Amino acid sequence: MKNxxxxxxxxxxxxxxxxxxxxxxxxxxxxxxxxxxxxARLLTKEAYLAGAGEVIVNFTDEIISREHLIxxxxxxxxxxxxxxxxxxxxxxxxxxxxxSITSPILGINSDVDSKRLQISSRALxxxxxxxxxxxxxxxxxxxxxxxxxPVWAKKVFSGFSEEEAFDRLLESILVACxxxxxxxxxxxxxxxxxxxYNKLLTDFNFESLHFKNNLGTDITVGLADDHIWAxxxxxxxFGVRFNPNLPTEENFTMPHKFKxxxxxxxxxxxxxxxKLIEDFYLVFEDGKVVDFDAKxxxxxxxxxxxxxxxxxxxxxxxxxxxxxxxxxxxxxxxNTLFDENAxxxxxxxxxxxxxxxxxxxxxxxxxxxxxxxxxGIHVDFMFGSPDMEIIGKKKDQTEVKIFHKGxxxx
Ligand code: ZN
Ligand code: ZN
Numbered sequence: 001m002k003n004x005x006x007x008x009x010x011x012x013x014x015x016x017x018x019x020x021x022x023x024x025x026x027x028x029x030x031x032x033x034x035x036x037x038x039x040a041r042l043l044t045k046e047a048y049l050a051g052a053g054e055v056i057v058n059f060t061d062e063i064i065s066r067e068h069l070i071x072x073x074x075x076x077x078x079x080x081x082x083x084x085x086x087x088x089x090x091x092x093x094x095x096x097x098x099x100s101i102t103s104p105i106l107g108i109n110s111d112v113d114s115k116r117l118q119i120s121s122r123a124l125x126x127x128x129x130x131x132x133x134x135x136x137x138x139x140x141x142x143x144x145x146x147x148x149x150p151v152w153a154k155k156v157f158s159g160f161s162e163e164e165a166f167d168r169l170l171e172s173i174l175v176a177c178x179x180x181x182x183x184x185x186x187x188x189x190x191x192x193x194x195x196x197y198n199k200l201l202t203d204f205n206f207e208s209l210h211f212k213n214n215l216g217t218d219i220t221v222g223l224a225d226d227h228i229w230a231x232x233x234x235x236x237x238f239g240v241r242f243n244p245n246l247p248t249e250e251n252f253t254m255p256h257k258f259k260x261x262x263x264x265x266x267x268x269x270x271x272x273x274x275k276l277i278e279d280f281y282l283v284f285e286d287g288k289v290v291d292f293d294a295k296x297x298x299x300x301x302x303x304x305x306x307x308x309x310x311x312x313x314x315x316x317x318x319x320x321x322x323x324x325x326x327x328x329x330x331x332x333x334x335n336t337l338f339d340e341n342a343x344x345x346x347x348x349x350x351x352x353x354x355x356x357x358x359x360x361x362x363x364x365x366x367x368x369x370x371x372x373x374x375x376g377i378h379v380d381f382m383f384g385s386p387d388m389e390i391i392g393k394k395k396d397q398t399e400v401k402i403f404h405k406g407x408x409x410x
Contacts, residue, residue: 011179012042018099019143021242025053027096034061035149036101062105080127092134097141103149107272115258125376137360141242147245189398194232197251201229206392213264213385222259224371226357243273249341252318254355256371258287268382275300315351322386322406344384349375
């Protein structure tokens with residue numbers, strides 16, 4: 001790859017300055033796999049150059065995590081050690097910003113007992129609820145970004161040597177994130193475009209959206225009261241601008257938890273806890289999944305849907321035009337951060353409170369009254385296609401065509 005070191009450094013700068021937008025003396029908390037150590041080091045350097053007060057890097061290793069999952073007693077699996085909770089509390093209480101580096105080792109947990117995976121993820125979800133609330137309500141800036149590893153790279157570019165596959169995946173990530181010598185102006189322009197659609201869609205104040213394509217998706221998604229469309233740049237409750245995902249192509253909002261009806265057919269596999277769910281569909285009635293099937297890993301899909309009361313309802317609906325850098329690359333990344341930006345998606349589980357007016361300051365009961373779904377999980381899955389048609393219905397029952405043949409027509 002040409003200028004590899006230069007581009008990687010640009011990418012790190014972009015994550016620090018556009019992703020979390022580190023403020024003077026702020027704590028930066030980086031969650032990284034040991035496979036992403038080279039990138040975590042670059043981020044640490046750039047964070048200090050940007051004025052960070054302290055950078056904390058929490059490394060994990062998927063192979064060691066797998067050993068824990070296989071060998072720990074159920075009692076230990078269901079318990080999150082205090083030092084992990086305290087580390088996260090320290091970061092939240094001190095208003096840190098959070099960077100999470102995604103680098104999946106696909107299939108690593110495929111032979112781990114699903115029940116044990118559930119116990120462990122439930123424990124983490126429950127004991128780290130404070131961190132999830134902090135992030136989902138934008139009390140601090142946060143961003144999720146990607147970095148390759150050889151296993152992931154070989155899955156995406158299977159016909160190449162490990163080294164070449166790695167380089168190709170890195171290049172694809174950089175292209176998807178619009179990293180080049182004009183990275184910053186690229187992002188300014190991109191954010192302006194996303195913000196234009198946010199405004200347009202919010203002003204329509206649609207009651208519902210109807211999605212239809214030839215694969216069998218035919219679903220009406222009612223929207224929450226006082227919903228707000230977001231996407232691209234966001235603002236923390238302390239007024240700091242940041243980009244929660246690099247890349248991002250989506251405009252998303254809060255569906256109404258009781259007003260989703262019809263069938264949605266997934267168009268991409270879903271990697272969940274190291275298991276790959278393939279060829280699946282869901283049928284909703286009054287917001288709840290009443291029927292589903294998957295050709296592969298149906299059990300894992302079932303575990304998601306039965307996680308808690310909110311897990312069989314949706315908390316996010318996102319529009320992504322078929323004409324985007326990720327979609328145009330025709331690359332299947334087997335990872336939600338990238339694949340969700342190639343395709344319209346929805347999320348089973350929790351909604352973002354910020355997707356409704358003044359949502360961050362509302363109580364749980366007030367949020368639920370607006371149709372906000374509450375859950376311990378948030379799992380995005382993709383259902384967009386090049387022939388997707390979307391029609392919005394306004395409060396006065398007039399209709400507006402939003403997507404024609406997979407792209408915006410407003
Ligand atoms: Zn989304
Ligand atoms: Zn999501």
